[in-house]
Amino acid sequence: MAEVAKHIPQGVIKRISFKNENELVFGAKKVYMEHIHNNMRGGKKFIEYLEQIYEIEPSENSIEELCEKMKLAEVYYYFTYLHTATRSTLIFKFKEPYLFFSWGDVPGNDDEQFIEFLTEEFGLGWAENAKILKSDDDRIISAHVDGDSAEMTIDEKEGKTTLKLSDGRTYNLTVRKEDDKLNIYKNSDDSELFGDFGQPIWSQELEDKPKLWLCYKEDTDHVFLTFIFIAKEKLDFDPIYQDFSRRTETGIINCRIHFDDRMIEVTPKNAGDDFVEEVIEYIKEEFDISQITPISIDDQNIREFDQNVLQVTHEKREGEDATTALTRANEDGDTRNDVFHINIEDRDFKKEHGVLEINSTDRAIIGLTRDEKGKIQFKSNLVPADRMVLFHKLKNILRW
Known part of the structure; x- marks a missing residue:
């Protein structure tokens, strides 16, 4: 039981009543699944998605039935994925594996x-x-x-x-x-990083540097990794006590390696550039890939995006004298049809949010930000399969 406990945070173990290893693992899965359902944005939709995958009839016992069928690593995967699903994502390209x-x-x-x-x-x-x-x-x-x-x-x-x-x-x-x-x-499946329980990192305190928590194979061409660490202390002002208090947050960096497209998504939370660089170096060594470089997003990229999206909900332009932003959040709104749009068309894009089609019935908003290390942002908690569909559409639009 001691070995399995290394794969589960101590705070989670304290919340579980168990007599054996199986009860401990089941309890840990239930803690995270209930947190997804009750506390995470888009969590209820995710539970419905998992019910469909595992052919479980929706009921008050759905979470327990899912916990019976899912491995702990899979629960960690959905939990950590949701943790950063709508945050800004850096894109890297790499030279093909050997x-x-x-x-x-x-x-x-x-x-x-x-x-x-x-x-x-x-x-x-x-x-x-x-x-x-x-x-x-x-x-x-x-x-x-x-x-x-x-x-x-x-x-x-x-x-x-x-x-x-x-x-x-x-x-x-x-x-x-x-x-x-x-x-x-070379097959990434042969890596010792894959397992049913995630990595055995919880027997020691987290450090202020990234440590691999999860390595999960989504399909033949995609591997998802989660790195976790203690982030820097934050100083908050408490209006009740009229005083400052310090708190320490847990940092996380999620990565998806697209072996088919030779690209890597890196989505950090509470992480600086130095931690992102550490994670990239780790991926280089562990997966035997080289020449990982960030993908830039420039004005021309966003203009190509602008020409291909169904609708533009937000755009920010920079001119010599001023920066202008247009937003149309209503369902049929499109900044390209705005009466003020003609006045800013010659200005460079800083960012844009546009609507792309996932399938015949579903759409989602993606944001692009111009930078040498360009950023993309999915504006809603999409299930992983839908996110991949949109990622590949975006890749084709921008000709990455």
Whole structure:
């Protein structure tokens, strides 16, 4: 039980009555799920979303039924995601992870890369003299020398390959379809960071530097990470006591790695640039990716956004003499139709909020802010799948 307790904050454990490990984990899940439902903006909608995913009939027992079906790491994922869902997000791009070889080019042009993959990644010196074969159905690549062998089976639908070695070792690797080729990459699933309970960080006090709490695989191409730390003290004035008091908040940085687009979303709360840089360095090392650089948003980017959104609810422009903002918050309002708009069209955009379509029935507002480290902001608590839809639409509009 002591090991499981390392995955749960002490404050949560104190609120739970339990006799064994299973009751402790269930109690922790219930604490967070009830907090989502009762205390977080958009929380009730999220519970309804989870009820649909797990095919649970809405009732007063829905949360307990969800806790029975969900892993603790999954509960942490939705809780931490909601914690920063509407905050400003930085976008980074990175160079593609190391490509081992292309499935269609073995046997063929990538034979040398395939042999190098076996020898350097798995220490199979015998592979230098191996004969490479592929099955008639194109699903299996094998290499053989005397009694030694390596066999790879591809599952394109699941986006993975399985490598089985004659010494008993088995590995999974990632498949991505790019430019009509099936490319084989290192599999992030092999990381020890993934687990059912999050990271065992709660046996010690949090520090004033980011520590990984959660690493959660959303799907084949997306990994969500949460870093947590003690933020700086804040000085608040209490009007009742007419005095100042100090309080310390918990800081959080949520990240989503888009392996398909080679981009990273970084959404901080109570975190400075130095902590964001630490998190980026951690991701570089742990996921074996390099050259992570921030994406800027300039005036032209926002103009392209302006031309593609269904509606503009807010825009801020900067001129030589003054900064002007227009807001139209009513349902049919659009600043582009405002009578004052003609007077500011030649000014550079500082920011804009525009409406994009998620699907045939749902829409949402996204904000863009001009900067060398540009920021985007989803103005409502979207479920993760809807947020990804809008992120990819935005990526296509801005040609990232």
